Amino acid sequence: MEKKYEILEHMADGKFRAYGRNLGECLGNAALAMVSLMWEPERIKPEIRETIKLEATSPEQLTVKFLTELIYLLEVKSFLLGRVNEIRVEEASKNGNKTYRLEAEVSGDRISPEYEIYGQVKAVTYNEMKIEKSRDGQVLQVVVDM
Amino acid sequence: MDLVRINEFVWEIPKSGEMKVPARIYASEKLIELARRDQTLQQARNVACLPGIQRMSYVMPDAHQGYGFPIGGVAAFDLDEGIISPGGVGYDINCGVRLLRTDYKESDITAKRKELLAEIFKEVPAGVGKGGITKLSRNVLKEILVRGAEWAVEQGYGTAEDLDRTEERGRMKDASWEFISDRAMERGIPQLGTLGAGNHFLEIQKVDEIYDEEVARAFGIQEKGQVLVMIHCGSRGLGHQIATDYIELMENKFGFKGLPDRELINAPFKSELGQRYYKSMCAAVNYAFANRQMIAHWVRDVFAKVMGSAKGMRQIYDVCHNVAKVEKHTVNGKEKLLCVHRKGATRSFGPGRAEIPEVCRQVGQPVLIPGSMGTASYVLVGTKEAEEMSFSSTAHGAGRVMSRNEALRRFRGEQIRDELARKDVELKATSWKGVAEEASAAYKDVDEVVRVSHETRLGKLVARLVPIGVMKG
Numbered sequence: 001m002e003k004k005y006e007i008l009e010h011m012a013d014g015k016f017r018a019y020g021r022n023l024g025e026c027l028g029n030a031a032l033a034m035v036s037l038m039w040e041p042e043r044i045k046p047e048i049r050e051t052i053k054l055e056a057t058s059p060e061q062l063t064v065k066f067l068t069e070l071i072y073l074l075e076v077k078s079f080l081l082g083r084v085n086e087i088r089v090e091e092a093s094k095n096g097n098k099t100y101r102l103e104a105e106v107s108g109d110r111i112s113p114e115y116e117i118y119g120q121v122k123a124v125t126y127n128e129m130k131i132e133k134s135r136d137g138q139v140l141q142v143v144v145d146m
Numbered sequence: 147m148d149l150v151r152i153n154e155f156v157w158e159i160p161k162s163g164e165m166k167v168p169a170r171i172y173a174s175e176k177l178i179e180l181a182r183r184d185q186t187l188q189q190a191r192n193v194a195c196l197p198g199i200q201r202m203s204y205v206m207p208d209a210h211q212g213y214g215f216p217i218g219g220v221a222a223f224d225l226d227e228g229i230i231s232p233g234g235v236g237y238d239i240n241c242g243v244r245l246l247r248t249d250y251k252e253s254d255i256t257a258k259r260k261e262l263l264a265e266i267f268k269e270v271p272a273g274v275g276k277g278g279i280t281k282l283s284r285n286v287l288k289e290i291l292v293r294g295a296e297w298a299v300e301q302g303y304g305t306a307e308d309l310d311r312t313e314e315r316g317r318m319k320d321a322s323w324e325f326i327s328d329r330a331m332e333r334g335i336p337q338l339g340t341l342g343a344g345n346h347f348l349e350i351q352k353v354d355e356i357y358d359e360e361v362a363r364a365f366g367i368q369e370k371g372q373v374l375v376m377i378h379c380g381s382r383g384l385g386h387q388i389a390t391d392y393i394e395l396m397e398n399k400f401g402f403k404g405l406p407d408r409e410l411i412n413a414p415f416k417s418e419l420g421q422r423y424y425k426s427m428c429a430a431v432n433y434a435f436a437n438r439q440m441i442a443h444w445v446r447d448v449f450a451k452v453m454g455s456a457k458g459m460r461q462i463y464d465v466c467h468n469v470a471k472v473e474k475h476t477v478n479g480k481e482k483l484l485c486v487h488r489k490g491a492t493r494s495f496g497p498g499r500a501e502i503p504e505v506c507r508q509v510g511q512p513v514l515i516p517g518s519m520g521t522a523s524y525v526l527v528g529t530k531e532a533e534e535m536s537f538s539s540t541a542h543g544a545g546r547v548m549s550r551n552e553a554l555r556r557f558r559g560e561q562i563r564d565e566l567a568r569k570d571v572e573l574k575a576t577s578w579k580g581v582a583e584e585a586s587a588a589y590k591d592v593d594e595v596v597r598v599s600h601e602t603r604l605g606k607l608v609a610r611l612v613p614i615g616v617m618k619g
Binding site for chain 1: 184210211212213214217237238273274329332333336337342343344383386387389390393394397398407408409545546547548549550551552576577578579580583619
């Protein structure tokens with residue numbers, strides 16, 4: 001797949017579309033899209049690894065939880081995401097209800113004067129969120145509060 | 147959608163379909179055009195469909211599209227029949243503004259302006275991921291969540307007089323930390339006493355125009371050229387996480403079927419979850435009050451150090467513009483308690499309300515409206531009329547008209563710095579790209595916003611302030 005994500009116009013906040021062969025890959029690319037609103041992920045050295053494990057009741061909620069986790073890592077551990085090494089989403093059934101489990105390994109570096117941070121994503125919203133099938137897999141659209 | 151013009155500045159979407167009440171928009175022709183371009187009007191209509199909404203779904207002159215509720219939306223709900231919604235408060239709980247007066251005139255600080263700004267930049271942490279100076283324990287954080295600015299004053303940040311001049315005296319009494327997640331706490335610990343980034347700023351300003359001398363004097367504003375300091379920030383990651391957490395909890399509990407927009411998720415005000423959100427939100431409000439209290443204290447320290455004295459650096463007021471509060475209002479001739487959501491709207495109590503400081507109770511509550519980076523900001527005064535018109539609320543700022551992408555394509559931070567320098571405005575920032583995104587041309591004309599507020603009597607003009615020095619996170 002050529003394009004991982006694209007940043008879309010949004011009057012007040014940040015909006016992007018991420019592509020992937022499946023939901024996991026989409027979410028990995030959405031992570032890169034979101035952090036590109038704050039810093040340039042390709043400039044971040046892969047010095048540290050973080051693992052993320054999450055569970056949600058819908059793909060939309062999983063998206064909010066996963067991307068919020070990256071804001072948490074930034075604010076609490078000063079972690080700047082540079083790369084998504086592995087990401088997997090599995091559907092399961094819990095007490096008769098569908099659940100979505102995500103496991104990811106990401107790498108990046110700590111905040112330092114070496115990296116310019118030019119924006120701040122405060123929160124991930126459901127506003128205009130879309131998860132759709134595409135010819136090559138899936139497309140995920142997200143609006144984040146900045 | 148029907149939009150009926152009631153008079154020059156008042157527009158209404160009549161009740162139809164699922165709407166329980168009409169929606170009312172306060173705007174000039176120019177501002178209503180901007181509101182028509184995005185989802186603002188539809189969102190105001192959606193809010194009018196929520197259970198227990200009273201009188202009308204109101205939209206302030208600076209409104210623009212938000213999540214669920216529009217930014218600039220005001221909605222009040224019955225405590226028994228009505229709801230509380232994180233989307234009606236916004237992610238940045240108690241994003242707000244604090245204004246300090248000084249005895250200095252512009253000419254007094256001209257020579258030291260650069261140094262003042264540089265020192266403030268050193269003392270007040272700003273930017274993304276920049277931690278605070280204080281290392282907090284979880285127990286201290288809990289105390290701050292319950293006691294807000296009161297805690298800060300007790301620790302030596304400022305004086306008790308500051309509390310008299312803060313909305314809620316800097317402490318919402320219904321606050322509790324018990325229902326706040328570990329995640330939110332963890333995000334709150336490193337960020338206390340920090341300005342943050344985005345549209346948040348700290349400005350050294352001067353009085354440019356006084357429209358109402360009597361009221362200005364009651365607030366502590368004496369003359370043109372007087373130096374003031376404005377602080378605009380909120381509850382940082384703690385508030386953002388509380389909003390995110392409760393949207394998820396409410397969604398898991400109540401589902402979002404039947405809601406026109408998932409971000410309108412809510413809980414009955416008196417339900418367990420509704421109360422948990424309310425108490426946690428109050429705690430985030432307190433955190434933000436403490437945050438601004440500490441920042442104001444450091445600013446005074448800098449003035450004392452650089453200028454030799456911080457005498458007369460009294461607080462004019464501190465307002466929150468993202469909040470839900472239980473307030474007494476009159477509906478159908480009957481006084482009752484309501485849960486008033488103000489999302490990007492400022493409380494605007496008129497003369498006589500017990501909630502406003504004694505020193506200005508005769509004239510009304512100070513209303514602080516920040517402009518965008520480098521443009522004018524305003525001091526207004528609350529009115530009696532606003533009670534009937536908007537549950538005592540008015541605008542909160544400028545609001546964007548251009549996306550960040552577009553701003554980045556059009557402007558460069560360094561160029562904005564040079565332009566401001568030509569206007570004799572000093573600028574310090576953590577990122578030039580961040581400055582370009584916040585270019586004032588990307589924002590609505592705040593002059594037009596306050597003009598509508600004044601003409602409609604939502605809040606009356608008192609003074610116009612212009613920046614001398616800008617610090618952007």
